[in-house]
Amino acid sequence: MSNAVNPPESVYNHLEMEEVHSGKPPRYTSKFRTTVLREEKQNKCAMRTMGPANVEVPAPDKYLLKHSKEPKLPEKKDFSAVAPKTSTLRRPPVPLRTEKPLMGLQTRRDFVKTAHEDILQKTPQPIYADTKRGDKHLLENSGLVPKYRKKKDYGEIPKYLHQRNEETRRAQEDYDQYVKDQRRQGSMKQLSEAQRHAILEGLRKNWDKLHTEYQSLSVVIDTLSKKAHKERLEMTMKQLEADIDLFEKFNTIYISNN
The missing domain is CATH 1.20.5 (Single alpha-helices involved in coiled-coils or other helix-helix interfaces)
Incomplete structure (x- = not known):
């Protein structure tokens, strides 16, 4: 016989096939589900999401129209229909040739001074x-x-x-x-010039000595004692510099005996 009629022999055909259930186990459902649903429907507020039941509807003429809240410019006035104020006042008529001018009129106005002021105002x-x-x-x-x-x-x-x-x-x-x-x-005496120079030289020597000691310090200050020694040297050198400046600035120095 051909292979088309009878399938080929296989060891899997003699094995017992287990039944596979494709469905999932039933989901847990609370026994209070119906009670909760019923209480939720009973306690639900009718106006919670949809607003009050009866709303007063505005009149059609009070609806909010488009561009109604935008600022508006004042209305333009038509000045063509209004006559200017000066148009009502008429100038006196031109005197006739036969009329004589008024004589003997006097004025206190200083035309020379007025003309001078006008010239000063117009001068750039x-x-x-x-x-x-x-x-x-x-x-x-x-x-x-x-x-x-x-x-x-x-x-x-x-x-x-x-x-x-x-x-x-x-x-x-x-x-x-x-x-x-x-x-x-x-109670006070004045230092002589020799004493001032001697004190000044002593201060400079002390500063040089401390400066040499300061330059000999280690590069890395890793202990508290080294740090304190460095700060003490800096403070002393600063005080000596102030004293040297004081003795160099003033030639006359007084010392109190008190």
């Missing part, structure tokens, strides 16, 4: 122009007109400088008098 003020930007400015307040050097007090010392110099002179006199009184009482 001097200006200067910026050559780069082309701006125009008044020449009077520009600083190009030498009007300050024509003043009476030009080149003189201002009064506030005289007052400041006088106050400085009085303060110096009071200080000198105080120093004289203290020296007379023996």
Whole structure:
């Protein structure tokens, strides 16, 4: 026989095939499902989502129209129908040739002064122009007109400088008098020039010594003792620099005995 009539022999044909269930197990359903649905329908508010049952419908003429809330320009007035105010006033008629003019009229108006004021008002003020930007400015307040050097007090010392110099002179006199009184009482003495130079040289030597010690410190400051030693050297050197500047700035130095 041919293979078309009888299928070929296979070992799978002699195996017992297990029944496969394609369906899923039934889903869990609560026994209170019907109770919950019934309570939900009973407690549902009718106006929760759809609004109140009865709504007052506005009248057709109160509907919100398109562009009704946009700002509107005032209505244009037609001035063609309104006559100007000056049109109602008529000028006096032209005098006739036979009429004689009024004689003997007098006025207190100074025509010369009035004409001079009119000329001053019409006279253009001097200006200067910026050559780069082309701006125009008044020449009077520009600083190009030498009007300050024509003043009476030009080149003189201002009064506030005289007052400041006088106050400085009085303060110096009071200080000198105080120093004289203290020296007379023996509570203050003046350093000589040799003593000042000696103290100044000693301060400089101390600063050089500390500076050499500061330069010899290690590059890495990794302990608290090294850090404290470095800060102490910096503080001492700073104080020595202030003392050196003080002795170099003042030639006369007084020392109190108290």
